[in-house]
Structure formats: structure tokens, C-alpha cells
Amino acid sequence: MKLTIRKDQLNDAIQQVSKASSSRPAIPILGGIKFDVTHQGVTLTASDTDISIQSFIPVENGEFVIAKVERPGSVVLPAKFFVEIVKKLPSDEIEIEVKDHHQTSIRSGSTDIQMVGLDPEEFPVLPTIEESESITVPGDLIKSMIRQTVFAASTSEQTPILTGALWNLSEGQLKFVATDRHRLASRTATVQAENDYKFSNIVISGKTLNELSKLVADDNSEVEIVVTANQVLFKMGNMLFYSRILDGTYPDTSKIIPQNFKTELVLHTKKLMDAIDRAYLMSREEKTNIVRLITQEDGTIEISSSSTELGRVTEQLEVKEFKGESLRIAFNSKYMLDALKVIDSEYLFIGFTGAMSPIIIKPTDHPHSLHLILPYRTTG
């Protein structure tokens, strides 16, 4: 294998694929980036077995020459060092040559690097994905859907299935749900899907989705999603992102979402968020993050929190609409803030079914999001 390649293009591609290389690999090969060089271009692959990312650099882009391939071939190079050194090389061009025993020589300007390469035959084989049905989602939409749900996934490995987000597709509606048993976030969107194409119980790790989100281009270009029995493949321009599907059955959360409420409020999203944020600062001192919400005689609401060491914060908040019974309820202010931060609507609806029952928060502008928070059982 021998080629000359533009530094910028190589750098962009290795930054992308290196997200899938293990920083502390169980075996050295998993900490590497695999190069497959043909006369058409360079395919870079990294994989930590949970996710795999592949990026293709064509030898030319229109009239612009990116790489000159003298001798095709393959090698695996340690990702961490390679990613760091490439951007610091002195010339705009880099020459890479693999010699005996995968020994790799990298030259750029007056810099000469001899790297210990690894055998490409030992690199994990990417899952074979039969091209069947797929859906297409604009990049910005997939990023929003991830941002608006994944925060509610569990971070505890005790119940691995809850560390993921559940994806369902039915009648052209894609739905994401995440829950850690204390709160839940869901988001739906209409997507381009072939006739009657549907899937259910597809659960993808929250960490993986956050990595994916960073790799989705900022130009809102489309992401094609192919779902198979145990892998999901995301196609984005010259990049392929493979994610393992989490094993297990995601709990049925539809039954815990109340449909009728005893108390209904419509509030200004930003004002509620700021008030809860101040109460949160005080509640944080007590570790429990407990904040109380009490409806007042005059139609406003009071939000408060207290700490024995520090004191007490009390907020008065105007209500745009108020229906139903008066209410005293306590909840985790951090969970409430997390939900409020991702609600993209000037006003929001909060529905309560009692001091011990789930709280439902929804934007008023559209029906695509729903958040649920379980209240705290407190005395007094």
C-alpha cells in the first residue's frame, strides 16, 4: 500500500471514524483505524464492536485531486496517535507507505514517522446489511429527536435495556422513547418510509445516539436509516455508522401515561424554567433536588425549595390557563429542568392526576413531544 493524500480530507475522515475506536481497547486492534486503499479511494474503518464507523475518501472530487494511489493495500494504525499527529503534520500532503510486517512510513514535509502497523486481517468484520427497506430523515430532525429524548435514558448498567432509546416506526411515524423509570421523554415525527414499512422494539444505546448526533452534518442533509435484526445502519454522505441493537424487550410505557387530568396548567416555558432553575440551586444542596409546586388562591402558582443550611427560595409564577383542582406536589427539579430545556414551544401544558401520580408536560404548539415525571412522595 502506497499513496499520497491531502491532509485536510484525511484529517476530517479520521476524526469521524475515530469516534468508534476504543480509547482503552481490550485488544490493540480495536484501538486502530483500518485503511483499505484501492484505485477508487481510501476506506477508513474503526469499530469498538458496539459501533462501527466507515468513511470513504474518493481519489478525486470532480476536478480536485484528493489522493494519488500508487499501490493498493490495507493496514491498521493506532487511532489515538494517528489522529493527533495527522493534524499537526507540516505539509498539506501526506505520503503513507506500508512495508513488510505492516511497518508503515508516514512522510510530510521534513517529518518522517515510522509506525508499528497491525494486521488488517485481524480487524473485526463489519456486519453485512442486506439492502432492504429504509427510512430517510433530515439531519436536523434526527438530531432534535435524539436531544429531546436521550437525556431521559438510564445511565445505570443494572437495567441495560433502559440505557437505550426505543424506536418504533408505524404508518410513517417514527417514535423515540427514553425512560429511567423516574421520568420519560418521547418524540414523534413523520418520516419518508416505503409503503407499510414498520419496525418495533428497536433499542439503541443513548451513548451511541449522542455520538451519532455529533457526526450528523450541520447542513441538514438527509440520513438514511436501515434497520436489521441486530444492527441499525445510518448512511450519511460518504460515511456509514453501524450501531448494535440492545438485547431485550423494552418495557411497555404506554399504560403509565395518564390521559385525563385533575389539574391542568398552561405556563410560559422560559419563565417556568428560570423559576425552577433558581429553586434547583437551593434544592441541590440537599441532594434530593426536591422542589414544591403549589397552586394559589389568586390563580398563580408558587414554586419553592429549601435547605437547612442555606435557607429557602420562593417563586411566584403567573399562569396562562388553569383548570381543575388546587394542588400541592413535589418533584425532582433536575428532571423537570431537563425536560423544560428541550421543549420547543413558547408555552407548555402541565397535567396532574394527583400528588402521587405522574406529571405530564407537553408543548402547546405541536403534539410531537411528551414528558413524564414521577412526583416525590413527601410529607407536609
Next chain:
Amino acid sequence: MKLTIRKDQLNDAIQQVSKASSSRPAIPILGGIKFDVTHQGVTLTASDTDISIQSFIPVENGEFVIAKVERPGSVVLPAKFFVEIVKKLPSDEIEIEVKDHHQTSIRSGSTDIQMVGLDPEEFPVLPTIEESESITVPGDLIKSMIRQTVFAASTSEQTPILTGALWNLSEGQLKFVATDRHRLASRTATVQAENDYKFSNIVISGKTLNELSKLVADDNSEVEIVVTANQVLFKMGNMLFYSRILDGTYPDTSKIIPQNFKTELVLHTKKLMDAIDRAYLMSREEKTNIVRLITQEDGTIEISSSSTELGRVTEQLEVKEFKGESLRIAFNSKYMLDALKVIDSEYLFIGFTGAMSPIIIKPTDHPHSLHLILPYRTTG
């Protein structure tokens, strides 16, 4: 104590003074900010006994009213919570009222906070500094002098005196020196000082100097420095910054700086830094950070590093001037990078007195900086 004060001005001042409040105070009062309110203004003080910062907010600035004082008085409020909540208060004005037992009420818009205040009598008393002689240094200069020396101070508490920078003043020349026994950085500057004013063996903690540097305004306004037996006071506008002087005698470093060299090189600062940086990436894998510099027959130098796991980096570098003997030497690339990063000269001088003797690095544009690095004793 009762007053109304503008949020922005209060916020700026508490952000400043809170740098001196302990995040984990040995006693609660040291985690507080003391308010002293008179009809002239509000004095805020924080102190962790090593450093103390005091900031004064006048009731008005020209025609602009900052505070309205209804009742003078004092209180100490917990810094961490207060600093965070103030910037999040909903109104541009904040009302603060101290009631019985230092109980403090803070109101802003529809927010009401009751804070547990502490007794101002228990707050540490600031050192009394007799106004005597002082020096005046432009803000940008003091920041440069700190940045160009403090990185070389020790971070080990085993020899506390070396965690500081040594300050000397003589004949209007202010000199900073810092060393951790493996490398040394020094910087001198001409400052405004009264006739024959001099001091020596003033050692100030590196951490404290970094904090000070952040508080020096960006407008290059002057900093007045008053040195006493055990405290240094920095006056900057409405802010006073007190630092304890470290106990002990700083070692005499003048003797270890060679004056004559066997090999002298003049190199391009940025090109040398980039080459060492690439070699550093490889050397870092071996923890020792060893990089070798070898003078070549053709008048260039070779910089190289190697790692058994990864391979080898070799750099060829042109030399602007070369005098003396040929040389092979090894040193810590991180120490060299630290020095190169703060050298403000397009070219630099490196002088060697042998493979086992101190390396001296100096800018070629001016004589104000000097860096010393001890080489590694390596085989081969």
C-alpha cells in the same frame, strides 16, 4: 442592613471576590462573602486566609445610581450559592435586607430568597498594610510575566517554597523566577518604582498568581503593588487582592545558569515548537517524554523520539545560526514545549554546555526572558 443594588454591578463584584472563598471551607465562615454596607457603598470581602479579595461598589458612578442604601450594616453570606443565584435573578434590581440573627432576605422580581446569614464579627480580619513604597506595573505586563514564569513552578507540596515564583526588585528592575529543580523560567521588566525601592526573596504561590492574572482587567490599566513583611497587596481599580508571602528562603538559582556555551543554535521558534510537539506526541506514550536533538553534518538538526509500541518520529530542522561543537542531547519534550510556548520572539537562541549540563533558551529579540532545562542522562 438594607439596600437595593443593580444586579450587573453586584454580579461583577461577587464573581471577583468569590475567587478567594474556599470551595471546601474548613469552617463555614471561610466559604462566605462579607458585605459591609455604608452610605458610600458596598464593600465585599472573601478570604481563604492565603488570599483575600476585596471589591468596593460605590453607591453611584457619576450620574448612574448603582445602589440605594436604606440602612448600613454587615453580614456574611455563603459564596457558592449566592454567586450562582445572583446572575439568575429575574430583575435588574436586587433588594437585600438583613434581619434578626443575620437572617437575610433577597428579593428580585417575583423571587424571594431567605438566606441563613453568618456573623460578620467571625469573619477573618484582613491584614493591615501600611502604605509605604510601591511599584506600578501595567496590567498586560504583569499578566505576561506570570504566564512566562509560573508554569515552571513546582506542583509538589514536598518543597512548598518551589510552588511559588520568586520576586526581586532592584534598580527599577522587577524579576520573576520559577523553578521545579528540572527547569527554570525567568522574566525581567522595568517598572515604575520610587527611588532605590527594592525587595528580595518575595515568593508568591503560583496558584495565587494565576488567580491574580485572571482578575487583572483586560484594558491594560495599572496595577499598584505594595510589598510588606508577609503580604503583598495588589490594587486594581476598586479591587484589592492580598496574597500571603510563602515562608522560607528561595534557593539561589543564579549559579546554575551557564554563561558560556559549547554549542550555540539560533532557530525559528514556531518551527522548533511544531517539530518538538510532534515528537512529544510519540514520546508521551513512554511517559518519560524523552526527545533527542542531534546536530547533523549538513548543518541541520534532527529531533526524534520513539516508543516501542508505536514507532518513531524524526524531524529535520534548518538552523539559522550554528556555532561550536556537534551535539547529541536528550530532554523532556513537555518542558521544552512549555518554554517555547511563552517565548515571544520569532527566533530563539539555544545554548548547550554538554550533554549533561543545563540547556539555556532565550528569545533573540530582547534580553527579558531566560529558560533553563536540565537534560536527561540517556544511553546511546
